[in-house]
Amino acid sequence: MASELPEDLKPSNEESWSSGGTADILPRERALASFDVDKMSAALYGGADGVKRRRFILMPAASMVYPEKYEWTREEMMMHSIEDFIAIHKDFVEEGYRPERDEVGWMSEMATQTGPMMPHMGLFISTVMGQGSPQQVMAWLPRALNFQIIGCYSQTELSHGSNIRGLRTTATYDAETEEFVLSTPTLGSMKWWNSDIGCVATHAAVYAQLVIHGKEYGLHVFMVQVRDENHMPLPGVEVGDVGPKLGDQAIDTGYLRLKDVRVPREHLFAKRQHVEPDGTYVRHVKSKDPKAEQLAKRASYLTMMQARSGMASIAGGKLSIACTIAIRYSAVRHQGFSDAQEGQTFKAAENPVIDYQVQRYRLFKHLAIAYCMRASGNWMTSAISELSQAANATDDGDLDAKTQDLVNAMPEIHACSAGLKGYCCKIAFDSMEDLRKCCGGHGYLANSGIGLLAADFVWQVSAEGDWVVLLLQTGRYLMKARKDAMQGKPLVGLTACLEPLRRPDFVPASRRPREPSSVQAVMDPAYLLALFEFRTLATIVKVGDRLDACINKGLAFDKAWNQCAVSIKAAAEIHIQYFMLRNFLDVIRRETDENCVEVLQQLFCLFGLQNIVEGQGWAGILSADLVSLAESGIEQLLESIRPNAVALVDAFDIPDRVLNSTLGRKDGNVYEALYDAARNSSLNKKPVFEGYERVLRPHLDLDFLKLRGGVCDELNSKL
Amino acid sequence: MASELPEDLKPSNEESWSSGGTADILPRERALASFDVDKMSAALYGGADGVKRRRFILMPAASMVYPEKYEWTREEMMMHSIEDFIAIHKDFVEEGYRPERDEVGWMSEMATQTGPMMPHMGLFISTVMGQGSPQQVMAWLPRALNFQIIGCYSQTELSHGSNIRGLRTTATYDAETEEFVLSTPTLGSMKWWNSDIGCVATHAAVYAQLVIHGKEYGLHVFMVQVRDENHMPLPGVEVGDVGPKLGDQAIDTGYLRLKDVRVPREHLFAKRQHVEPDGTYVRHVKSKDPKAEQLAKRASYLTMMQARSGMASIAGGKLSIACTIAIRYSAVRHQGFSDAQEGQTFKAAENPVIDYQVQRYRLFKHLAIAYCMRASGNWMTSAISELSQAANATDDGDLDAKTQDLVNAMPEIHACSAGLKGYCCKIAFDSMEDLRKCCGGHGYLANSGIGLLAADFVWQVSAEGDWVVLLLQTGRYLMKARKDAMQGKPLVGLTACLEPLRRPDFVPASRRPREPSSVQAVMDPAYLLALFEFRTLATIVKVGDRLDACINKGLAFDKAWNQCAVSIKAAAEIHIQYFMLRNFLDVIRRETDENCVEVLQQLFCLFGLQNIVEGQGWAGILSADLVSLAESGIEQLLESIRPNAVALVDAFDIPDRVLNSTLGRKDGNVYEALYDAARNSSLNKKPVFEGYERVLRPHLDLDFLKLRGGVCDELNSKL
Incomplete structure (x- = not known):
């Protein structure tokens, strides 16, 4: 649903003080179509059932209408996105729902807010499911699905990204305490651009180079708790947001520095390998069929x-x-005039x-x-x-x-x-x-x-x-x-x-x-x-x-x-x-x-x-x-x-609340919407802008401004 | 000058906890050049004198270093930009300076802040100079140059832009009072996207269709005062900002509705025509040479x-x-490894x-x-x-x-x-x-x-x-x-x-x-x-x-x-x-x-x-x-x-304060700068993000979070 227009704006087919005169345009356009819009939607979304399912998936967000969202601060964006995401997903999760096929895509594409919960759901939970041992999945997945812990996918580093084999974070095994000691040893190896770690995550799935008794075993994933029950960083952990971005400001993509942070041996994600108490590295082999092994390896991708x-x-x-x-x-x-001629009226x-x-x-x-x-x-x-x-x-x-x-x-x-x-x-x-x-x-x-x-x-x-x-x-x-x-x-x-x-x-x-x-x-x-x-x-x-x-x-x-x-x-x-x-x-x-x-x-x-x-x-x-x-x-x-x-x-079947657009409204009442949004813009809330007294007023010729209509006197006196 | 790095960050050629290890890279690159950088700058900017002049033009802004500007609100951006612009230009103006050739371009390109004063200087003052009669120029130009009045170039309308002949704002002459009555008669004809009218301008150069005794004379420009000596809109005037944009947020591009706003007859910009008290429209012809006339006409472009x-x-x-x-x-x-091999160390x-x-x-x-x-x-x-x-x-x-x-x-x-x-x-x-x-x-x-x-x-x-x-x-x-x-x-x-x-x-x-x-x-x-x-x-x-x-x-x-x-x-x-x-x-x-x-x-x-x-x-x-x-x-x-x-x-000769870039600093100490900027980012000022108590804490499993290192007990009990 598009946001309602206030009383003093009355869209109609004619231009007036209160109307842009565009109300009849889109209905007229729609009458020209040579095909049935619902059938085209079906062609796009896997049949009529697909369209129905898509609408069902998007239904819980139907009441989330935010024409004012373009004025939000980053903190407001984050807050709204967390609240809405949890509200939308909790019901699904309680019913044992697992998104399939296009459905995650539909949700993301239709999200009126991106935000910290998307990478939690998309990347962190996928990692738990894809890399965790059955016991780990049992311990972590339900909590993650119910937002009892919030996870971050922690891979990229400040000076290392695409070349993941070159990541520099280390996890060194200490056989004495049966712990891994995680460190980002240099400035460039601090974790960076990590989805929701800036302000929100309680845990991180940290990619680190496993080192046991001085030997390198390559990149592995570790579950690391980063914030305590009062949401404060744990000892040895430094976290923060990386700063404002070009867009997508609702996510607290952040950085993570680790200084000798210890996690239990059981926190190495252990679907495909584990480390014995004495430091022995054991790779799991499930099938004797080399093709199955090959597939399993590929499946890690x-x-x-x-x-x-x-x-x-x-x-x-x-x-x-x-x-x-x-x-x-x-x-x-x-x-542009449809039939430009010399001397025609400007109202053509x-x-x-x-x-x-x-x-x-x-x-x-x-x-x-x-x-x-x-x-x-x-x-x-x-x-x-x-x-x-x-x-x-x-x-x-x-x-x-x-x-x-x-x-x-x-x-x-x-x-x-x-x-x-x-x-x-x-x-x-x-x-x-x-x-x-x-x-x-x-x-x-x-x-x-x-x-x-x-x-x-x-x-x-x-x-x-x-x-x-x-x-x-x-x-x-x-x-x-x-x-x-x-x-x-x-x-x-x-x-x-x-x-x-x-x-x-x-x-x-x-x-x-x-x-x-x-x-x-x-x-x-x-x-x-x-x-x-x-x-x-x-x-x-x-x-x-x-x-x-x-x-x-x-x-x-x-x-x-x-x-x-x-x-x-x-x-x-x-x-x-x-x-x-x-x-x-x-x-x-x-x-x-x-x-x-x-x-x-x-x-x-x-x-x-x-x-x-x-x-x-x-x-x-x-x-x-x-x-x-x-x-x-x-x-x-x-x-x-x-x-x-x-x-x-x-036929794309995108509701007005998702478009959230003064220009793209289904009813085509563009000019009413633009004016209404402008009036409500935050810069217009104060009668005089912040700083006027200090930066502008001292320069102005206030006497001249008092003249108003009388300016002509001065002009005439100079004529 | 780049912003100074704090004490705990010490750029060097080696990676460490406090250094990204990139300090020697750009100096090494510069040693490879086959040409003299100053000579290339001269080739770009009209000779060595041009480079000197360019640096002189940019000098007054040398102290305006704002690494924090990416965190500013729109109001802060506006305030800074007005203050700086006036500070930079006042000295020049007092010395009788008129920018030439590339110089306005240099200033704009190097501006650390765009903002409301640029269109005042660029568009409004150009209009006064280009369209005003000598008397009008005398009355308005010095005040505009000294920021005693701030002007807006007011042309585009909500539903009319490129086709300027089709603009709908009217200026109807009232011979009885010797005034023009200006109106934006419909929603679509309100002025829109007008540079600095949202919060700042005191005056506007308004493009309107001149109508005298019922006859249309085409588009003309009128000087209209829009705000009084206390910066409040004058009667019949409605002004405001059009709302946040994709970028360039320091400018209060705004809208302007006029309802029967009267301005004196002398407020029609009168370089090329004027209206007599009885409503007679008089076109000025200066030269009898038709080519000169043609050139003068073209010069209006x-x-x-x-x-x-x-x-x-x-x-x-x-x-x-x-x-x-x-x-x-x-x-x-x-x-990416420069010499990728199986089994090599991740530190290659x-x-x-x-x-x-x-x-x-x-x-x-x-x-x-x-x-x-x-x-x-x-x-x-x-x-x-x-x-x-x-x-x-x-x-x-x-x-x-x-x-x-x-x-x-x-x-x-x-x-x-x-x-x-x-x-x-x-x-x-x-x-x-x-x-x-x-x-x-x-x-x-x-x-x-x-x-x-x-x-x-x-x-x-x-x-x-x-x-x-x-x-x-x-x-x-x-x-x-x-x-x-x-x-x-x-x-x-x-x-x-x-x-x-x-x-x-x-x-x-x-x-x-x-x-x-x-x-x-x-x-x-x-x-x-x-x-x-x-x-x-x-x-x-x-x-x-x-x-x-x-x-x-x-x-x-x-x-x-x-x-x-x-x-x-x-x-x-x-x-x-x-x-x-x-x-x-x-x-x-x-x-x-x-x-x-x-x-x-x-x-x-x-x-x-x-x-x-x-x-x-x-x-x-x-x-x-x-x-x-x-x-x-x-x-x-x-x-x-x-x-x-x-x-x-x-050779482009762009100072660090203009680049204002963690990545493009002349010294190449990129990673120190990124980390420093992140730490100072506004989202990191509070220990816990706004809304945490309301939107996140109620969902979290606080007992589980208290376990910290002890999570393994639960994992082991499930093994």
């Missing part, structure tokens, strides 16, 4: 893969919010900005990206969920055939989840920011709902794997797949497009899809997919050859890799774009409602064609003529999508 | 052109700040992130853009300054030959200032944000100095002409130049590249520069410039032909224009890139120091080559082979620029 896939989904969700706000507002906002009619082609192109391009991102996010979340179940199954027994398939598919899913997270977070940010710019000046306002959206989101581009680092991981996998193809090894999933490399005399150009000669043919989904597949193939061949050349020149692998890294990253992006297009087409092919299919296919084509015009890696693949055809195709698509634009964002 | 060119310069300046922070920090920050040496090719590419690409933007900004500011002088000269007399040249050149300068502002602000933002991402997680911190830089800057992409609207203005000029060329009319400035269009049988491909076959040849500046010139020509021809085709199909011009707008915008961007490259080469050719020339030329090439690889509009122009050569060229350039990277940002 699952927490991270889940987090990454979740972040790709959230990226799509946040982008949907931005699309909703920008498209609704662009239909409401009118600017103006155009809705959505009808300016550059604006329309930007809006619909991002809309297509949002739909496509949702499809890929769904695919990835399902795939990882299956993997996760399989991994848990193998803890107890042997492998069936389906699980075996999953073992084989895992490297590809792992590689693509990395690149997908990196790419989706990066372009979701870019798209959100461009959509914000599409809202003109008003998009700069916090209460626009889109003003801070990108800023609050953008940490996700760097956290849990920087986007470039992750794309290079995908790149590494692609380079390996190229070698596999050349050596005739089996190719999994999308890397099947490298099949032609089996022939040593293969020339990429021989696989180029025949160039179509009409706009219609360019918009054939099968052609577009083939074209993207070919670009992936051609790029991987080109980059791989360059990498080989560097190695053949005598460079060590790491050096050669680094020298080609810009191109490898570009190749990974190209592959991920192909991956997304492919998943999007899968979704469309499964859809049964013809009206929905028609519109989805237009979005699919727009996603493809805009990349042809603006994307990288097309040199030598595309002729100038083909680009011209693509440009004409885009022109046509912008016309076709136009009547459905507002309905397409309605 | 000068305020806006100056503002735009200033904003392009500021964009380059802000980008320089981002480059300085990101490049210094990337040299300091180490991540790591690589500086500047040595990862993707990172290096991003850093140096933006550095090249910053240098190039500075060159274009300088060119444009000088050109407009000359125009402005000429315009003032013609107020008093006739035209000499040089002024005549300027009259001819004005349309091109006007068109390019629009596109340059649009393009530079847009890409400066993109580059700043990418540089922010280059700083990883720490770049998200406000105290990084780069965290909020882009957010504080980005309103400039939309304000004073949205970037897309401005690029389309450039596009309109280019389409007209194409027609001129086809009709054999004279071509001015860069549009000389359209000369070949005079021949009706002209085919663009005939002008394509011969494709080089070596990396060296691709990096020849003359070749690069010719290639960019050719892309401009080919694009204008292609887009122009499409526009003609639409018109020939029977579309009205506005419709045809809109249908081609995406391509026209792209053509304008392509032209502006050519324009920037050309100006950059001019600067390099004028430079006499060989060492500087060598490095500047590398940046020039990188600017060109990265556009070849990533830019638009190359289809049909570039072969795959040429793109490969460009990629190899980039690889080489990244190596060559590397040793000079830190010195190149030192």
